[in-house]
Amino acid sequence: MAYLDHAATTNLLPEVKQLLVEQLGAAMNPSSLHQSGRAARQLVEEARERIANSIKVRPAEIYFTSGGTESDNIAIKGLHWARNRNANKNQILISSIEHHAVLDPAQWLADRGEAQLIQIPVDAVGRIKLDWLADKLEADHESISLISVMWANNEVGTVQPISEVQQLAERYGIPVHSDAVQALGALPIDLTQSKVDALSVSGHKIGSIHGTGFLMLRTGVKVDPVLHGGNQERDVRSGTINAVGAQALALAVELAVARQGAHSTRLSELRDELVARVKQSVPDAVYNGDPVNRLPGNAHFSFHGAEGEVMLMLLDAHGVQASTGSACSAGIAQPSHVLIAMGLDPVKAKSSLRFSLGAHSSQTDIDQLIAVLPEVVSRARAAGLVSDNKVSH
Numbered sequence: 001m002a003y004l005d006h007a008a009t010t011n012l013l014p015e016v017k018q019l020l021v022e023q024l025g026a027a028m029n030p031s032s033l034h035q036s037g038r039a040a041r042q043l044v045e046e047a048r049e050r051i052a053n054s055i056k057v058r059p060a061e062i063y064f065t066s067g068g069t070e071s072d073n074i075a076i077k078g079l080h081w082a083r084n085r086n087a088n089k090n091q092i093l094i095s096s097i098e099h100h101a102v103l104d105p106a107q108w109l110a111d112r113g114e115a116q117l118i119q120i121p122v123d124a125v126g127r128i129k130l131d132w133l134a135d136k137l138e139a140d141h142e143s144i145s146l147i148s149v150m151w152a153n154n155e156v157g158t159v160q161p162i163s164e165v166q167q168l169a170e171r172y173g174i175p176v177h178s179d180a181v182q183a184l185g186a187l188p189i190d191l192t193q194s195k196v197d198a199l200s201v202s203g204h205k206i207g208s209i210h211g212t213g214f215l216m217l218r219t220g221v222k223v224d225p226v227l228h229g230g231n232q233e234r235d236v237r238s239g240t241i242n243a244v245g246a247q248a249l250a251l252a253v254e255l256a257v258a259r260q261g262a263h264s265t266r267l268s269e270l271r272d273e274l275v276a277r278v279k280q281s282v283p284d285a286v287y288n289g290d291p292v293n294r295l296p297g298n299a300h301f302s303f304h305g306a307e308g309e310v311m312l313m314l315l316d317a318h319g320v321q322a323s324t325g326s327a328c329s330a331g332i333a334q335p336s337h338v339l340i341a342m343g344l345d346p347v348k349a350k351s352s353l354r355f356s357l358g359a360h361s362s363q364t365d366i367d368q369l370i371a372v373l374p375e376v377v378s379r380a381r382a383a384g385l386v387s388d389n390k391v392s393h
């Protein structure tokens with residue numbers, strides 16, 4: 001089997017597995033005042049400190065959550081509510097290529113009449129247009145509650161100019177959130193260099209368990225809570241803290257940061273080989289995203305005239321697991337909003353596949369893919385585009 005879907009989720013690190021074996025099982029509620037509670041609290045605070053050191057922020061700026069989706073929701077809704085309530089700022093600015101975990105809460109606020117949602121356009125490789133943003137901020141800065149631009153895109157892998165966004169926003173005192181779910185461990189993240197106000201990270205993308213993650217929120221940046229309950233995590237995220245999960249996450253973050261350089265070098269070499277061999281075996285394949293400034297493990301292609309879902313199923317039947325990169329709801333695949341924002345026509349957008357590499361990937365995975373890809377593409381082309389006439393935006 002060739003698993004080429006590490007951007008969706010990746011293997012548990014053996015070091016994390018060992019830690020879980022050792023620590024799972026004890027009754028641990030870090031909010032309890034007795035000995036066991038205090039021991040659990042110590043584990044949580046130690047984990048917080050290790051995560052903070054890894055990305056160079058203060059421990060008090062780390063809030064444990066259940067993962068990327070929750071961190072993004074707190075950042076978007078929480079920041080917007082607090083800024084709109086306190087300072088009457090109504091516009092949310094997000095890039096047009098955000099993950100649904102950012103896009104949907106922003107859209108939800110807009111649908112309820114609580115915000116005006118404005119999307120920052122991107123160019124043909126999926127990089128946000130900084131000139132557009134500079135003009136927008138100059139014209140409307142007084143109305144903007146927050147800006148959210150992801151560190152790197154999950155579908156096409158394009159890395160965004162986060163420091164430049166933050167520097168533009170800083171002139172007007174507008175908080176910047178960045179979804180770094182795909183970036184941590186793949187790119188250097190030093191928050192003394194990129195001074196974003198909020199950052200989302202997910203554990204299962206870096207070898208921790210599912211249901212772990214954190215939101216970094218700078219001291220002084222206020223959010224209204226999304227979850228209400230026991231006021232844990234200083235009222236930013238109610239709910240009993242997963243002490244072992246915090247430890248697992250801290251270990252995964254430390255290892256991801258420590259190994260990032262070597263890991264990224266190895267993955268980008270492997271990825272370049274994959275790209276070259278895909279182009280060789282299917283010469284009219286179109287490589288999407290920024291050819292240089294992209295996640296080291298990401299390769300994204302359009303195969304004109306072949307339905308993405310059909311190629312996915314045929315590959316799966318041959319033991320090759322990939323992704324179309326975009327969410328499929330109610331069984332009907334919609335063209336990806338990311339590819340549409342980059343200017344691909346909806347039919348091309350639906351003819352796409354993402355191959356994503358991780359620590360477990362090897363040459364053998366690429367060999368397996370290339371052995372079946374030309375036949376898969378031609379069979380999918382012969383089947384035609386199922387939804388040529390019913391593409392919706």
Ligand SMILES: Cc1ncc(COP(=O)(O)O)c(C=O)c1O
Nearest residue numbers: 067068069099101154181182202
């Ligand atoms: C960029 C990005 N943000 C957010 C998420 C959601 O993270 P989680 O699965 O931890 O909720 C994902 C997961 O695919 C992602 O790729």
